[in-house]
Amino acid sequence: MSASQFDDDNSSLLAESRPGDNSEPLSVTDLSRSLKRVVEDRFGFVRLRGELSGVKRAASGHLYCSLKDEKSVIDGVMWKSAAPRLAFRPEDGVEVIASGKVTTYAGRSKYQIVIERMELAGEGALLALLEKTKARLEAEGLFADARKKPLPFLPRTIGVVTSPTGAVIRDILHRLSDRFPSHVIVWPVVVQGETAKAQVSAAVRGFNALEPGGAGPRPDLLIVARGGGSIEDLWAFNEEQVVRAIAESDIPVISAVGHETDTTLADFAADHRAPTPTAAAERAVPVRAELAAGLADLGARQMRCASRPVSLGRERLEALSQRLPKPDTLLQPAAQALDEATERHRRALLDRVGIGRAALDQAAARLTPSTLNWRVSQARERLDHARLTPAMLTARLDRATERLGAGVTMLRSLDPKAPLKRGYALVYGPGDALVRSADAARAAGGVTLEFSDGRVAASIGDAPPPAPAPRKPARKSAPPANPKQDDLFG
Template identity: 75%
Template sequence: MAFPSSPHDADPSGGLLARETPGDNAAALSVSEISAQLKRTVEDRFGFVRVRGELSGVKRAASGHLYCALKDENARLDGVMWRGNAQRLSFLPEDGVEVIVTGKLTTYPGRSNYQIVIDRMEIAGEGALLALLAKLKARLEAEGMFDPRRKRPLPYLPRVIGVVTSPTGAVIRDILHRLRDRFPSRVVVWPVLVQGQGAAQQVAAAVRGFSALEPGGPVPRPDLVIVARGGGSIEDLWSFNEEEVVRAIAGSTIPVISAVGHETDTTLADFAADLRAPTPTAAAELAVPVHGELAALVADLDARRRRATVRL
């Protein structure tokens, strides 16, 4: 007796057991094998890309790695920046900042997704930089970092003046020259980078370092600190907008004059300092009186004292 043929016999694709089709040389791949092939294809095809997008979900892990996502109105791309590159960032990434990143695309087989491994991250133009500045200023202002009630009066005649600036630029020469003309004073220079990678960390460390000096120690503790650099673009002056620098100046136990850039330049360091000087030279003028005028004032007071004594 003949039994009816199974529908699976007529249609091998619907069979209960996987069968090799005659003449088919495409062997079944394991999940790991297909994932590895996808990874190689993506990395070969997108080994170097530049992507523009808005940062979202920015998180710095305890390991130092930076995790984030780039998004626009239609899509989202996960990203990671390993610790070595993250430490070299010249700004602090925040949600909502528009950036351009450079890196390579790769896949993560464990979750069946893809991401960009970021080598470099830059703010996407001056407009995005100004937006980041406004956002940071508003946040620090809400904390009371720029409250006028926190400002301290400057000492009338500081015995020691600390200067945080580059030791090789025209700024330190201008400050020393003006101090020498007005009132020769003892100056302690803390040399720092004033632009580029690592500048913000060095400036903040210098401001904190002056505050940490003990009175009567081998390095004299300043009565006043001047933080200074010459003029430049908003990118050149960006180190003085960094949160680390602003917090160091606001937390200084020594009064601080901020003298960053030219008269029209303004940085967040200016808002945090006890006094803003329009130029580094002007900072020296604000720091000390004119010796000749002070001597004349003392002589006048002495003459008045002698006249008052005669009248008695």
């Protein structure tokens, strides 16, 4: 159909079929499907190199992004069936090589690439991704020194996360046995490949999940180790999943990944970085021989410290003993004083004997028969004058009799029963209590009247008289006022 067929002269309001026109009008959907088939047939498999932009992961699991270079942009999508196979975390600005097929999206009349596989575009892109991940995690504080825990001085149990078949575990066990044999628990993992990050992070979290005192011993220290290799070989220890597991570990972790020049993000998250797995074993435990030597040295120093005061005391004692005088020299003044005291005592005894003998002689001179007879006569005269006479005793007895009579008279005047002989009576109520008023007598009802010759029960009003109280025994008569006393002299 030539262009002249669409001239204004031939235009009409309604679409009509013209003679010789064999092209039926297509729907938009038909055109989209035709374009889709053409594009997919022509570009069924392509590999694009470009920089990621606008990376986002939908809730459904699909990954959406754009690939761009200096001049062009193409949208890309990775379905959730292929997204888990990614060996890295896509981020904006990372240069990648995406493999897949080009197709169209009829909903927006756009073409896009369905990505089946995505790889970093060379080591430079890998390092760029590493720096981006490091900066992001460092901003979260996962590498801060404040989070790092001190390593135990002498761990009883050491957990090792590494491959069970490599040379790394043999080097660690050999070095531990040389320095300080310890109980080692190996958590076997693969240290390279797509499954490495999941296994390493699960091992670190598995060790932390062990309960102290449980069926299995809980390690006091963890060693995450791997031998050397390229950056691709060590990439599992740069994965965010592994880094977070190490940073969140409650058990102190030593990272020993690669050789001394190799550095991974796990080294920054660990509490201590060892340049090699062998160095990690050396850092984990001290040398037992050195500890034994240190203990022996401390024991020797302790003995020297304990014996030093004794030695110093002995030296001071010897120096002081040399300055002390000899025992004979110390005793000489005392011995001399004792001799002098002994001599004075002997002379004093002799003097005392002489004085006593002289006094005895004087007393013996005075003790003559005539003197003794004179003294006896004087004593007899004094005795005769001091002899007692009956008149003296009688006077004293009369005075005592008068005082006794006065006391008896007073006692009789104070006797409460004496007025009874003159016609008075004592009134007793219940319980032999004296009744002292008429109100008390009426309140008692029955009373007992005591006369000089006995008791009589009486009633007051209509109350029966109380039972008579038992009669008290008669009092003994008073002694005579002036008793007769025998004469002392017959």
